[in-house]
Amino acid sequence: MKQHIRYFFTGLTVFVTMDHLSAQERTITLGEAVRLAQRQSFEYKVALNSYQSSVWSYRNYEASFRPMLYLDGTIPNYSRAINKITLPTGEDAFVQQNQAYSTLNLGIRQNVGLTGGVVSISSSLNRIDVFGNDRQIIYSSIPASISYSQNTIGYNPFKWRKIIEPLRFESADRTFITRMEEIGGQTVIYYFDMLAAHARQELARQNLAKADTLYGIAQERFKLGTVAQSDLLQLRLNVLNAQNQVTKDSVDAVLARQHFARYLLLPDEQGWQLTVPDNVLFMDINVDQTLAHARANSKQVLDFRLQRLEAEQHIAEARAENNLKFNVQANFGLSNTAPTVPALFNQLENQQNLLIGFSLPILDWGLAKTQRLRAEANLAMVESQIEQSEMQLEQEIALHTARWNLHRQQLTVASETQEIAERNYGLEVERFLRGSIGINDLNIAQTQKDNATNAYIDVVRTYWELYYTLRRLTLYDFEKNKKIVFQIDTIK
Structure with missing residues (x-):
């Protein structure tokens, strides 16, 4: 299958850059595109600024427990x-x-910190x-x-800060990693949007060339009386439709290229090209494994714990404020x-x-009681929200894990379907030239070929989207079997 992917997209990669050739072009792989987006895109800069703010907040907390000379x-x-x-x-x-x-x-x-x-x-x-x-x-x-x-x-506010602030900083670290994985997933979308747009443009140009050839042959046969006028008109209509499709797909290809370049903040010059990833590797992943990694690494799970602690802090504060x-x-x-x-x-x-x-308080008309009950009700609400969110997270992880395990078969089927559709279209063209089938049968074969090609690209795209989705949900690299980390050297 991997060899078929490489052969199929070789022609596509050449076409992707056919209109943008220069003396020396740099090839951008999917992995390189993800790394570029995670180091220079606007989304990376926003994530980094947010993380830096969390770093300074945590250092402010640490400084508050050190002696201050004034x-x-x-x-x-x-x-x-x-x-x-x-x-x-x-x-x-x-x-x-x-x-x-x-x-x-x-x-x-x-x-x-011990006494407050x-x-x-x-x-x-x-x-x-x-x-x-x-x-x-x-x-x-x-x-x-x-x-x-x-x-x-x-009530000791320092004790609660010592419990909550380290968790909040760890949540900020996991948030940054999660955003990096989200950037990776978004890069996959723009990357394959561009590849798919150029693939459609290539198919449209191939169909236009084929339609022109068939129309020319049909004109000669029409003169000999072996082709009906209705078939000749239909072939002419196919040429016109193919010309319109080439125009539309060319515009889509230019827009897709611009979106990809803007997301990665690539230079304006056209000295780069894309290559289709052929390193499709299916790791055996089960639901229990992904859930275990999510509980250990996920930002959401840590945020659930923080929400619960903050609600418990409000209860402790309300009880202390309204008692002796x-x-x-x-x-x-x-x-x-x-x-x-x-x-x-x-x-x-x-x-x-x-x-x-x-x-x-001796007589407060229920003020202390209502404040305490409100804090307890808020804790109960948080518990319910956490339980619901945990269930949704588990369902999402189970869904994407199941899709991952089934996707290997889908990729195999799409690969074989695309290959068969191409071969069948070639045979149908030959049969049409011999007069064995009509123009409608030929159009059906061409549509099947185009749909199979586009479907195959979508299946490869889905593989990489699932790959980065599982990484984002678990913050775990299943390929390298280790927790995902990012080294940030910009914060002193």
Whole structure:
């Protein structure tokens, strides 16, 4: 069969490029076309940009669990105004103030994934400048301070991020690979669209040449009285129809070539040609095998898990928000105030702060309950959607696997049918020339030949479409027996 494919398409490949010959033409195979599309097409660029965005999002998540060194301050905060202040006696008075307040803070902050809180170590220096007749400068500092804060006890957003974010990044990686396989499948469509269009054009030109020849012979025989006028008119009609078909198929061939070139972003010059793939290889694939690879590698299966986890996170958050809540803030450090900076470090005093707050809804008219029930209903809905999607995925995989296993026989039948139709048409032409059959029988044989040729190309196309469909659904290379991966070197 493989040898027949090679012989059949040799003439087609020559014709595909007959109108675009140049001094030196580059031959593009299907495999090369797929690789080009997966490295330079617009779809590849969109997929790559989306993947890069996911990479930066994941790196942002990783950075959020690393210590952050920060420096902030105000230099200065100057004010000259009459303000109301409270005197030591407890009375309020309006006092004219002319002063500047400056502050500088240096610290390290760290998110604590185990508890969901934030711990920080900081050092601060403050200065007050009083202007006017009684100019003064006062410093205060906290050389060292350790603090811990946590908004909610009972719900840890960091824990959920550590579970979800790695899965989300893995989903982005699988999404990129899936898009690469989709690009491969789309390339197959454009590739065979061009081959099929040029095959139809070649058949139309062959039919026109044959119709011209038969019409010329019939004209001579009509003069001798051996061909009826109705047959002569029918042959003339065949010539006209063939001319129209050549025009139509030529336009289709040009459009198909343009679509293919645009998809792969090939240069405008016509110095390239296509070759029909003859490396048809049928691997033994069963449903259990494809389902196992899909469960292990498929983006959809991973997305099902992510949807379930996100719904469970919303339930945990709703329960924590609507039950007894605690928040904690604790601080321990050293502090002092002095008129000069060196004096700040003499006789440091302890500084402590502890705050434990709580909140308990007593009467909320069912608000907490409805929020919790809504989150639980959303989880149930997600579970149902996941179950339905998993069933659809399994059915799709089973369908394409069955089509793959049956396609070997279809390719064999199409190959033999095309060969028989060609031979039969040649015999019918000879019989027509001998006068054994009429023009209608000849037209039927020609139609059968053309249909068999086009059907054979469609069967070869279907093979490659099934090949890339199974790869996309499972992200598995059945030919090399390994998981599909793509190396991306553009992200630093």
